[in-house]
Amino acid sequence: xxxxxxxxxxxxxxxxxxxxxxxxxxxxxxxxxxxxxxxxxxxxxxxxxxxxxxxxxxxxxxxxxxxxxxxxxxxxxxxxxxxxxxxxxxxxxxxxxxxxxxxxxxxxxxxxxxxxxxxxxxxxxxxxxxxxxxxxxxxxxxxxxxxxxxxxxxxxxxxxxxxxxxxxxxxxxxxxxxxxxxxxxxxxxxxxxxxxxxxxxxxxxxxxxxxxxxxxxxxxxxxxxxxxxxxxxxxxxxxxxxxxxxxxxxxxxxxxxxxxxxxxxxxxxxxxxxxxxxxxxxxxxxxxxxxxxxxxxxxxxxxxxxxxxxxxxxxxxxxxxxxxxxxxxxxxxxxxxxxxxxxxxxxxxxxxxxxxxxxxxxxxxxxxxxxxxxxxxxxxxxxxxxxxxxxx
Amino acid sequence: xxxxxxxxxxxxxxxxxxxxxxxxxxxxxxxxxxxxxxxxxxxxxxxxxxxxxxxxxxxxxxxxxxxxxxxxxxxxxxxxxxxxxxxxxxxxxxxxxxxxxxxxxxxxxxxxxxxxxxxxxxxxxxxxxxxxxxxxxxxxxxxxxxxxxxxxxxxxxxxxxxxxxxxxxxxxxxxxxxxxxxxxxxxxxxxxxxxxxxxxxxxxxxxxxxxxxxxxxxxxxxxxxxxxxxxxxxxxxxxxxxxxxxxxxxxxxxxxxxxxxxxxxxxxxxxxxxxxxxxxxxxxxxxxxxxxxxxxxxxxxxxxxxxxxxxxxxxxxxxxxxxxxxxxxxxxxxxxxxxxxxxxxxxxxxxxxxxxxxxxxxxxxxxxxxxxxxxxxxxxxxxxxxxxxxxx
Numbered sequence: 001x002x003x004x005x006x007x008x009x010x011x012x013x014x015x016x017x018x019x020x021x022x023x024x025x026x027x028x029x030x031x032x033x034x035x036x037x038x039x040x041x042x043x044x045x046x047x048x049x050x051x052x053x054x055x056x057x058x059x060x061x062x063x064x065x066x067x068x069x070x071x072x073x074x075x076x077x078x079x080x081x082x083x084x085x086x087x088x089x090x091x092x093x094x095x096x097x098x099x100x101x102x103x104x105x106x107x108x109x110x111x112x113x114x115x116x117x118x119x120x121x122x123x124x125x126x127x128x129x130x131x132x133x134x135x136x137x138x139x140x141x142x143x144x145x146x147x148x149x150x151x152x153x154x155x156x157x158x159x160x161x162x163x164x165x166x167x168x169x170x171x172x173x174x175x176x177x178x179x180x181x182x183x184x185x186x187x188x189x190x191x192x193x194x195x196x197x198x199x200x201x202x203x204x205x206x207x208x209x210x211x212x213x214x215x216x217x218x219x220x221x222x223x224x225x226x227x228x229x230x231x232x233x234x235x236x237x238x239x240x241x242x243x244x245x246x247x248x249x250x251x252x253x254x255x256x257x258x259x260x261x262x263x264x265x266x267x268x269x270x271x272x273x274x275x276x277x278x279x280x281x282x283x284x285x286x287x288x289x290x291x292x293x294x295x296x297x298x299x300x301x302x303x304x305x306x307x308x309x310x311x312x313x314x315x316x317x318x319x320x321x322x323x324x325x326x327x328x329x330x331x332x333x334x335x336x337x338x339x340x341x342x343x344x345x346x347x348x349x350x351x352x353x354x355x356x357x358x359x360x361x362x363x364x365x366x367x368x369x370x371x372x373x374x375x376x377x378x379x380x381x382x383x384x385x386x387x388x389x390x391x392x
Numbered sequence: 393x394x395x396x397x398x399x400x401x402x403x404x405x406x407x408x409x410x411x412x413x414x415x416x417x418x419x420x421x422x423x424x425x426x427x428x429x430x431x432x433x434x435x436x437x438x439x440x441x442x443x444x445x446x447x448x449x450x451x452x453x454x455x456x457x458x459x460x461x462x463x464x465x466x467x468x469x470x471x472x473x474x475x476x477x478x479x480x481x482x483x484x485x486x487x488x489x490x491x492x493x494x495x496x497x498x499x500x501x502x503x504x505x506x507x508x509x510x511x512x513x514x515x516x517x518x519x520x521x522x523x524x525x526x527x528x529x530x531x532x533x534x535x536x537x538x539x540x541x542x543x544x545x546x547x548x549x550x551x552x553x554x555x556x557x558x559x560x561x562x563x564x565x566x567x568x569x570x571x572x573x574x575x576x577x578x579x580x581x582x583x584x585x586x587x588x589x590x591x592x593x594x595x596x597x598x599x600x601x602x603x604x605x606x607x608x609x610x611x612x613x614x615x616x617x618x619x620x621x622x623x624x625x626x627x628x629x630x631x632x633x634x635x636x637x638x639x640x641x642x643x644x645x646x647x648x649x650x651x652x653x654x655x656x657x658x659x660x661x662x663x664x665x666x667x668x669x670x671x672x673x674x675x676x677x678x679x680x681x682x683x684x685x686x687x688x689x690x691x692x693x694x695x696x697x698x699x700x701x702x703x704x705x706x707x708x709x710x711x712x713x714x715x716x717x718x719x720x721x722x723x724x725x726x727x728x729x730x731x732x733x734x735x736x737x738x739x740x741x742x743x744x745x746x747x748x749x750x751x752x753x754x755x756x757x758x759x760x761x762x763x764x765x766x767x768x769x770x771x772x773x774x775x776x777x778x779x780x781x782x783x784x
Contacts, residue, residue, distance in 0.1 A: 005591070005621075005644075005646065006593060006644075006647060007506070007559065007593075008505055008506060008650065009504065009505060009506050009508050009511075009530070010508050011504065012505065012650055015654075015657075037460075038460075039460055042455035042456070042458070042459050045454065045455055045458045047450055047454030047455060047458065048454075050450060050454070051447065051450040051451070051454070054443075054447075054450065055443065055446075055447070058442060058446065059443070062443070063434035063437055063439060064434070064635075065635055066434070066437045066633030066634070066635040066636065067431060067432075067437070067633070067634060067635050068430075068431055068629075068634045068635065100659075101493050101637075101659040102659050104657075104658070104660045105658065105659040108657065108659065112401065112403065113400060113401060113404065114398075114399070114400060114401050115401050116401050116402050119401075130657065130660070133653070133656065133657040134657045134658075136657070137504060137654065137657050137658075167399065199397070201398060228397070229397075237460075240458075241458030241665075242459060242460045242664075243456075243457055243458040243459050243460065243461060243663065243664030243665050244458065244663055244664075244665055245659065245660070245661070245662065245663045245664075252397075252398075255398060258400065258404055258407075261407055261525070262529065264522070264525065265407075265496075265500065265522065265525040265526045265528070266496070266500045266529075266658070267492075267493040267494050267496050267500065267637065268494055268637070269637070270493075270637065271635065271637045271666050272635030272636075273633075273636055273669075274663050274665060277665075
């Protein structure tokens with residue numbers, strides 16, 4: 001069967017193959033020290049607590065947990081999320097919350113909701129590569145917003161809005177993927193104000209916000225959103241476990257029903273079982289203690305990565321100083337070709353993700369992303385030594 | 393916030409609101425006897441076996457079950473499915489199988505893969521309403537294929553293909569939703585032959601095939617597909633439990649990678665936990681015995697529904713004689729308005745789904761669908777008595 005036997009949609013021509021997928025296959029070998037991927041530390045997964053929750057769900061509500069359920073999501077879980085959202089700095093009711101199949105599905109739904117072919121999405125530069133993939137499915141065009149170490153620069157927006165009439169701005173304000181950088185509080189306030197003034201819709205993606213290991217928590221952009229222009233998305237992937245695929249969105253009232261119809265057409269609903277298990281886990285266990293364990297481990301791993309990079313890396317390499325999350329971002333000398341470096345690194349059994357795929361438009365080849373959440377301190381040290389030797 | 397504050401995609405204008413959603417809200421009250429919905433019988437869910445499987449998964453492979461996993465699906469589950477597919481009458485390897493978030497997601501992925509705005513999808517008439525919704529998301533146009541009690545009429549296809557150049561034909565050959573009808577074996581063979589001759593792609597949706605309670609099993613259309621034109625989709629929603637949201641597709645080789653990229657962009661992967669639980673359930677329990685229990689119950693419920701309809705319904709009403717599945721389809725007198733009947737039925741605490749939403753184009757108002765899998769024999773008898781009284 002040749003591919004041409006099928007007449008595929010136009011969108012398939014625009015989809016970029018993911019380099020990261022191929023890298024991850026290589027790095028699955030246990031002898032490879034991988035700074036690639038974006039995996040949480042599995043040794044911190046609350047396996048025993050999830051097991052207790054599963055038992056409870058199936059003992060007390062087995063039939064309901066295995067039956068079709070509401071497309072909106074499991075009501076008690078949505079109520080828990082509404083309370084959590086209050087602690088994060090803005091008000092929402094359970095009625096505003098849609099449970100998604102991981103926060104990735106939220107991106108897909110927003111693409112469906114907003115994007116006609118050729119529509120512009122504003123993004124940080126670089127940005128999360130699977131968001132690029134999700135919006136590419138709807139034939140979006142990407143326009144990067146100028147960015148510095150405090151995140152995107154709000155003052156650049158009015159001109160971009162005027163020129164490109166974007167459908168929305170996609171932003172990850174906390175410990176951004178891939179840079180690890182955080183949008184400052186004044187910029188969040190400015191962003192919300194500009195959105196209100198210019199009728200800009202903001203998709204605020206916050207998967208990592210609960211993973212702050214130093215510095216002071218900053219409320220979400222949504223906190224400053226008096227005009228109802230911000231859609232807020234988050235997930236349990238980093239705080240419970242990604243394998244359950246439970247994400248969620250807080251939607252402005254007028255967008256809830258249209259998005260719900262799209263969710264229903266996409267997969268009817270998210271696993272009834274996993275939603276109930278997550279709800280029991282959340283209500284039966286102290287989340288502060290659980291999250292503190294993750295934060296401490298990731299903070300320690302970051303410190304070791306940063307310290308070893310400082311000792312080992314040659315001149316000409318700089319990297320970001322995240323206050324949370326799972327990634328940092330390395331800028332090499334102009335002449336560095338991170339793809340070529342990766343090929344040599346894999347021979348030495350160490351891996352990372354070259355920066356190229358995170359840029360919506362073409363960009364320099366001298367960047368790469370390092371993940372530190374999924375390696376032990378010893379492996380981080382050894383991995384950096386191997387990598388640095390190749391950079392000298 | 394008014395809806396006009398947001399500039400939604402063009403596709404949102406074409407989406408039909410689902411009447412069934414609103415009906416299902418009313419019928420959630422326990423005193424309503426509901427022939428609406430399409431719920432499997434929860435008392436037949438293998439709750440204890442799923443509990444044992446969950447325990448085993450979390451005891452032996454807890455971290456892996458809670459971690460991100462391959463977009464393709466859990467390999468041992470795909471291998472189990474490959475064997476199952478062999479028993480259904482065609483050959484496939486685990487490499488051809490993509491696990492989806494329920495078979496509904498398969499419809500979404502096929503819409504993404506094939507459909508540009510205005511592209512034509514051929515369907516049975518009536519057809520599954522959530523398939524209409526899924527393809528409408530991609531601004532499809534629907535062209536119905538003439539249908540009789542043996543299913544769609546293959547001889548009608550060449551002319552429809554010539555006129556409309558459809559991207560694919562969507563068909564449910566076994567115990568179709570909503571009619572309960574089955575495509576005969578000679579027609580399946582003819583369908584595959586016509587597809588090969590005319591370069592027609594077929595999306596064969598088979599959620600109910602294992603629920604045959606009388607008559608002789610017929611191999612899938614895919615069995616006759618020597619040209620590789622048939623995409624086959626199925627699910628564990630009716631054979632294990634829908635709450636786990638695990639469906640699957642068998643894809644022609646050249647479509648696998650493009651579909652995989654779309655799955656990844658849609659939600660990364662289906663729940664690692666649920667996939668492993670399903671796999672352990674499938675391998676640790678005798679599926680023949682388990683399915684036999686479901687088949688016997690549904691067969692008995694169908695017989696009672698049919699017999700009570702024969703006793704109670706006035707002249708002018710006819711209905712289909714399914715050999716499996718969960719639905720039958722009633723045709724009332726020309727002058728019947730099933731929506732109006734439903735309003736009166738709800739007052740009498742009995743519900744069904746009016747036929748209108750199952751027709752891709754406008755059609756008669758004198759049809760309705762009855763589901764019998766989710767009611768006990770006593771409730772079926774009482775429900776039909778209430779309904780028949782309103783029809784007289």
